[in-house]
Amino acid sequence: MIRFDWAIKRLLRNKADFSVLEGFLSELLKEDVQIQDVLESESNQQFATDKYNRVDILVKNSKEELVIIEIQNQNEYDYFHRMSYGTSKAISEYISVGEPYQNIKKVYSINIVYFDLGQGNDYVYHGKTDFIGIHNSDKLMLSAKQTEMLGGKLEPSQIFPEYFVIKVNQFDNVAKDTLDQWIYYLKNNEIKDDFTAKGLSQARELWRVDILPEEEQKSYSQHLKDLRNEASRILTLKVDAEDRAKKEKVLDIAKGLKSKNIPIEIIIETTGLTKAEIEAL
Structure with a gap:
């Protein structure tokens, strides 16, 4: 099997390959994701080692939301700052001058890291913005008018960026659900015959080393x-x-x-x- 980082960098050229990435995003976000377009790829490489240490792409889904997918192979102590910069850059670059703020895109930042980022025992972390009252501990919600204007959104966290961190090396190789099946592939570069996660069957067929052209191999x-x-x-x-x-x-x-x-x-x-x-x- 081809490694995920190389595949999304080199093979996202047609809808068939989109289906693999759509499967991964669907399993992670727990909703059916359809990719509309690949907007950027490798946009902020600065050093020669970035070619293989880091892969980043920006895609737009069918709901006009932006999804940043970044894969980092080596340790970076300021990686959380990179995550913050990436979402801020996407927000600012994909709204035109004069557009109302309500047109700001929802951004998902998905970070697949092959080093021990921060301190924590889990291997998948999810971060989002909630506003909690400091006196009553209630969650701040959107008003009825805001919900109507913003297409049914109910709370601020649906507007602000969301972050996912997958610490691949911390996964114990026991696939307890379909997302774990994807993480098993990310860690071991292998898709087992009994895996049923969305996108993996397409990856098993499309992302084989032996079907690559000689130059690509x-x-x-x-x-x-x-x-x-x-x-x-x-x-x-x-x-x-x-x-x-x-x-x-x-x-x-x-x-x-x-x-x-x-x-x-x-x-x-x-x-x-x-x-x-x-x-x-």
Whole structure:
């Protein structure tokens, strides 16, 4: 099976491929989603590594709502800020000057991350905006006139952006429902024969490596190689940083012992440093 990130970046060219993504969005949002158009793809890449570390697309559904789908393969400490920027950018760019505010598009930000974003034990998180009274703890709702004007919306959360975070690596590989079946595919790049989630049967048929043209197969193989190389680079940097931290700790211990006039032979035995390293402190 082709990885989801590469597939949505390279294969969303016709309605058949739309059906795969529509299935995923339907399972996540718990409603039947139809994609009307792909508005942007890879719009804000800044670095060469973004080509394989990150995939982002913006689609419009049949209800004229905007859906941002972003896949991030490597850790970013300011990723929540990226999510906030993405929804703000979509809102501001898809309303024309002079249009009334009621024409602002509803935005869904769907973030599929392959690193441990924040702290939490779950693997799917949903965030939306509710206004709760600080004295009576009641939820602020829309008035009858607002509901009429805004096409039946009942509460502010239906206007403001909503966020989904799927922490793929935290999934335990036990598919308890159809959304879990999708997450199993996102994590393992495999669709089991008994999976019934919307869109997966189409993915099983359309997103096979063996039916790709030769050039696309080469491109996909390079994508996998880039991911492996980047993961190896990040691991190397992490190990190097840990080694430096250990070395600095040992040097601090040696400095303390030396300041107390401990014989150099004992410092060597205690820290494992060489005589030259200790004398240089």
